[in-house]
Amino acid sequence: MMHFLLLFSRQGKLRLQKWFTPIPEREKKKIVRDMTTMVLGRKPRSCNFLHWKDLKIVYKKYASLYFCCGLDAEENELLALEVLHRYVELLDKYFGNVCELDIIFNFEKAYFILDEFLLGGEVQETSKQVVSRSIEASDMLQEVSERPCSR
Amino acid sequence: MSPSVRLQEMIRVIRGARTQGEERGVIQRECAAIRAQFRQADNGTRSHNLAKLLYVHMLGYPAHFGQMECVRLIASPRYNEKRVGYLGAMMLLDEKQDASLLITNSIKNDLSHSSQYVQSLALCTLGCMGSAEMCRDLAPEIDRLLRASNSYIKKKAALCAVHIVRKVPELGELFTPASRSLLSEKNHGVLHGAVVLITELCERNPETLEQFRKAVPELVQIMKGLVMSGYSPEHNVAGISDPFLQVRILRLLRILGRNNETASDAVNDLLAQVATNTDSSKTAGSAVLYETVLTVMDIKSESGLRVLAVNILGRFLLNNDRNIRYISMTSLQKIVQTDHNAVQRHRGTIVDCLKDQDASVKRRALELSLALVSAVNIRSLMKELLLFLSSCPPELRAHTTSGIFNAAERYAPSQRWHIDTILHVLTTAGGDVRDETVPNLIQLITTATELHCYTVHKLYRALIADISVQSLVQVACWCIGEYGDLLLRGECEETEPVQVAEDDVLDALETVLQSHMSSPATRGFALTATMKLSTRITHNVDRIRSIVSIYGSCIDVELQQRAVEYNALFKKYDHMRPGKTLGPNYRLFMTFVSHSHPPQSVQLQMKAPSGDVIPAHGLGQVTQTVLLNNPNKVSLKMRVRVCYTSQDFVCQDTVQIDSFPSPAW
Numbered sequence: 001m002m003h004f005l006l007l008f009s010r011q012g013k014l015r016l017q018k019w020f021t022p023i024p025e026r027e028k029k030k031i032v033r034d035m036t037t038m039v040l041g042r043k044p045r046s047c048n049f050l051h052w053k054d055l056k057i058v059y060k061k062y063a064s065l066y067f068c069c070g071l072d073a074e075e076n077e078l079l080a081l082e083v084l085h086r087y088v089e090l091l092d093k094y095f096g097n098v099c100e101l102d103i104i105f106n107f108e109k110a111y112f113i114l115d116e117f118l119l120g121g122e123v124q125e126t127s128k129q130v131v132s133r134s135i136e137a138s139d140m141l142q143e144v145s146e147r148p149c150s151r
Numbered sequence: 152m153s154p155s156v157r158l159q160e161m162i163r164v165i166r167g168a169r170t171q172g173e174e175r176g177v178i179q180r181e182c183a184a185i186r187a188q189f190r191q192a193d194n195g196t197r198s199h200n201l202a203k204l205l206y207v208h209m210l211g212y213p214a215h216f217g218q219m220e221c222v223r224l225i226a227s228p229r230y231n232e233k234r235v236g237y238l239g240a241m242m243l244l245d246e247k248q249d250a251s252l253l254i255t256n257s258i259k260n261d262l263s264h265s266s267q268y269v270q271s272l273a274l275c276t277l278g279c280m281g282s283a284e285m286c287r288d289l290a291p292e293i294d295r296l297l298r299a300s301n302s303y304i305k306k307k308a309a310l311c312a313v314h315i316v317r318k319v320p321e322l323g324e325l326f327t328p329a330s331r332s333l334l335s336e337k338n339h340g341v342l343h344g345a346v347v348l349i350t351e352l353c354e355r356n357p358e359t360l361e362q363f364r365k366a367v368p369e370l371v372q373i374m375k376g377l378v379m380s381g382y383s384p385e386h387n388v389a390g391i392s393d394p395f396l397q398v399r400i401l402r403l404l405r406i407l408g409r410n411n412e413t414a415s416d417a418v419n420d421l422l423a424q425v426a427t428n429t430d431s432s433k434t435a436g437s438a439v440l441y442e443t444v445l446t447v448m449d450i451k452s453e454s455g456l457r458v459l460a461v462n463i464l465g466r467f468l469l470n471n472d473r474n475i476r477y478i479s480m481t482s483l484q485k486i487v488q489t490d491h492n493a494v495q496r497h498r499g500t501i502v503d504c505l506k507d508q509d510a511s512v513k514r515r516a517l518e519l520s521l522a523l524v525s526a527v528n529i530r531s532l533m534k535e536l537l538l539f540l541s542s543c544p545p546e547l548r549a550h551t552t553s554g555i556f557n558a559a560e561r562y563a564p565s566q567r568w569h570i571d572t573i574l575h576v577l578t579t580a581g582g583d584v585r586d587e588t589v590p591n592l593i594q595l596i597t598t599a600t601e602l603h604c605y606t607v608h609k610l611y612r613a614l615i616a617d618i619s620v621q622s623l624v625q626v627a628c629w630c631i632g633e634y635g636d637l638l639l640r641g642e643c644e645e646t647e648p649v650q651v652a653e654d655d656v657l658d659a660l661e662t663v664l665q666s667h668m669s670s671p672a673t674r675g676f677a678l679t680a681t682m683k684l685s686t687r688i689t690h691n692v693d694r695i696r697s698i699v700s701i702y703g704s705c706i707d708v709e710l711q712q713r714a715v716e717y718n719a720l721f722k723k724y725d726h727m728r729p730g731k732t733l734g735p736n737y738r739l740f741m742t743f744v745s746h747s748h749p750p751q752s753v754q755l756q757m758k759a760p761s762g763d764v765i766p767a768h769g770l771g772q773v774t775q776t777v778l779l780n781n782p783n784k785v786s787l788k789m790r791v792r793v794c795y796t797s798q799d800f801v802c803q804d805t806v807q808i809d810s811f812p813s814p815a816w
Contacts, residue, residue, distance in 0.1 A: 014209060016209075022247060023245075029211070046473070046509050046511070047511055081438075082388065104162065105162055107206060119311070124306055124310050126393050126396055127340065127385045138268050145230040145232075146231045
C-alpha cells in the first residue's frame with residue numbers, strides 16, 4: 001500500500017499531504033522534511049526511486065511540483081510512477097492544463113479528486129472517465145446543496 | 152460574494168506576506184476570526200471557515216480547535232458541509248484523537264444514505280482513518296455493501312474492507328465469502344478492489360490462502376482477457392489494458408502459486424504469454440513485465456520460464472530508461488545466488504552499467520559484478536573492476552577495494568596475478584583499504600618465493616614514483632628490507648631489472664623516513680628496513696649506522712626505541728655480520744579468532760620487539776609487548792602467528808590463545 005503522498009514545490013513548500021497510516025503530527029513534519037530534503041537534493045538525471053527506512057520512495061517532477069509517495073517494500077515502483085502520472089492526468093483534466101497555482105488555490109478540490117482515485121492507500125478506480133464523472137457529479141451536488149433555497 | 156472566494160482571498164493575502172512574521176500575523180488574525188465564527192450559530196459559512204483552517208494547517212500551523220467543527224459538519228444534512236467535514240476529519244483527526252470516535256455514528260448513518268456520494272464520503276473516511284474500534288463497529292455494514300450495492304460503492308467497500316482487515320485481522324473471515332463472488336464482476340474498479348482484498352486476506356490467513364487457490368483458473372481467465380483483448384479506450388494505458396489491474400492479479404497469483412506445484416503449473420502458460428506479448432516500450436508495459444518476472448521467480452516455474460524471466464531482466468538492463476535499469480539490477484541481485492548461471496549470461500551488460508551516470512545504478516552494478524566473479528571470469532572481470540576503481544565515486548571506494556581483495560583471494564589464477572592486483576589497488580586507492588591489507592600482502596609476498604625478485608623490483612619502482620600512499624610505502628619498505636639484495640643484484644627473470652646502487656636504495660628509504668607525509672608506522676617500517684639492509688649490503692654499513700643513530704634521539708618514542716635497539720645490535724653482533732644473512736625478519740602477526748576483524752571495541756597496540764635477533768643455542772630471547780584495551784569486556788580469543796627467518800629459511804609458528812586471564816574480559 002501507499003503510506004503517504006506529498007506534493008511540494010522546488011522551494012520545499014508543501015502543497016498537498018495525504019497520509020494513509022496514523023502518524024503523530026510531529027512525525028509527519030519530520031517525514032515531510034526528510035522527503036523534501038532527499039528529493040530536492042537529487043541530481044537531475046537520477047532514477048526516480050529511493051530507499052528510506054523500510055519504505056520505497058517514488059517521486060516524479062511535473063513542472064514546478066514534486067509528487068512523492070512512500071510505499072511498502074513489495075510494491076511495484078514502475079506501477080507507482082503510473083499511479084502518480086494518472087493523478088496528474090486527472091488534475092489536468094479537471095483544471096484544464098493544471099499548474100501549481102491551481103492546486104494552491106483549490107487545494108480542497110485536489111483532495112476530492114485524490115479521494116476518488118485512491119482509498120486506504122490503494123487504487124480504487126482504474127478508469128479515468130469514471131473518476132472524472134464522479135467528481136463532476138459530486139461538484140454538482142455540492143453546488144445544489146450550497147444554494148440558499150436548499151436550506 | 153460567493154463564500155469560496157473568501158477562502159481564495161485569504162490564501163492570496165497569506166501568500167502576499169513578505170516575511171514569516173507577517174504571515175504569522177495574518178494567520179493569527181484569520182484563526183481568531185474562524186474560532187469566533189465556529190462559536191456562533193450556523194450562519195452558512197462553516198464549511199468555508201473549516202476549509203480556511205485546513206489550508207492554514209497545511210502551512211504547518213496548529214488547527215486542533217477545528218476538530219469538533221469537523222464532527223459537527225459531518226453530521227450536517229447538507230452535502231457541501233459533509234464534504235468539507237469529512238475532508239477535515241481525514242486531515243485533523245486520526246484514530247488517536249478522542250474526537251474521532253464521535254464521528255462513528257455519522258459514518259454509520261451515511262453508509263446507508265440515499266445518495267451514493269454521501270456513502271462514498273463515509274467509506275473513504277473510514278478507509279483512511281478508521282480506528283480498530285470503529286472498524287469493528289462498522290464491519291457488518293461494509294460487508295452488506297460488498298454484497299448489495301452498485302459498482303461505485305462496491306469498489307470503495309472492498310478497499311474499506313482491506314483497511315478493516317489491516318486494523319482487525321480477525322474480521323478477515325467476515326469478508327471472505329463476499330470477496331470470492333466479487334471476482335465474477337465485470338467492472339474493473341470492483342475487480343481491482345476485490346483482488347486487493349483477496350490478496351490481503353490470503354497474506355494474513357493460510358487457510359484463506361488455501362481456499363483461494365481454487366480461484367486461480369478464474370484469475371488466469373481474467374488476466375488472459377486483459378492481455379489478449381483489443382484496444383479498450385476506457386482502460387488503455389500506452390497499449391496495455393488496465394496495467395493497474397494486471398499487476399495486482401499477477402501479485403495475487405504469485406502469492407497463491409508460492410510453494411504450490413499445482414497452482415504454479417496452472418499459471419505457467421499465462422506467465423509465458425504475458426512475458427512474450429507485453430509491449431514494454433513504455434513504463435506501463437514494463438511495470439507489467441516486471442511484476443511477471445517477480446512472479447515467475449517466486450513460484451515453482453519451469454526452468455525455461457525462469458530463463459525467459461532472467462532474459463527480460465537482461466533486456467531491461469539495455470533500456471534507455473534509468474528506472475528500468477535500476478529495478479532490473481535490484482531484481483538480478485535477488486536471484487544471483489539461486490539462478491547464478493542465468494545471470495552470468497548477462498555479465499557483460501551488468502559490467503557496462505559500472506559506467507552508468509547514476510550513482511544508485513553504479514552501486515547495484517558493483518554488487519552484482521562482485522557476486523558474479525568466478526574462477527572462469529576472474530581475469531577479465533578484474534580488469535573491469537580495476538578500471539571502475541580508478542574513477543568510482545568516493546563513497547564506493549572502500550567497498551570496491553574489499554570486494555576486489557575478496558575476489559582475488561578466492562580466485563587468483565596465479566600468485567603473480569594476485570600480487571599485481573593488490574599492488575594495482577594500492578596504487579589506485581591505497582587510502583581506502585582496510586588495515587589488515589598490509590600484513591596480508593606481506594604474508595602473500597613471503598610465500599611467493601619465486602617472485603621475490605619480481606616483487607621487490609615492482610615495489611621499488613612504485614616507491615620511487617610516489618611515497619604518499621602509506622599502505623603501499625609500508626609494504627615496499629618491508630620488501631626492500633627483506634629482499635634488497637635481489638634488487639641490488641641487477642638481474643631479474645620476470646621483469647626488467649633496475650640498475651641501482653646501494654646509495655639509491657638507502658636514499659629511497661631515507662626519503663620515506665624524512666617525509667612529513669609518512670605516518671609513524673610507516674617510518675617504523677622504513678627504519679627497520681634500513682636496519683635489515685645492513686646485513687645485505689657491503690659498502691654502506693656506516694651510512695646505515697649513522698641513519699639509525701640519528702633516530703636514536705627521535706621525538707617519536709617508537710622510532711627512538713627501535714633505533715636504540717638497532718644501535719645496540721650493531722655493537723653487539725658486528726662480528727657475525729659479514730657473509731651471513733642472519734638478520735631475522737621478525738614479524739609478529741596477531742589475529743582475532745572467529746572475527747574477521749577485531750571487535751570494534753577492542754584496541755590492539757603492538758609495541759616494538761625488544762630486539763631483532765634471537766641468538767642461537769638459547770642464549771637469549773626477544774619479547775614483544777602487546778597492549779589490549781578491552782573496555783566492553785568482550786570475550787577474546789586470539790591466534791598469534793610469528794614469522795621469522797633463520798639461516799635463510801622463512802619460518803612460521805602459530806599458537807592460539809583461548810583464554811586470557813579473567814581480568815581481561
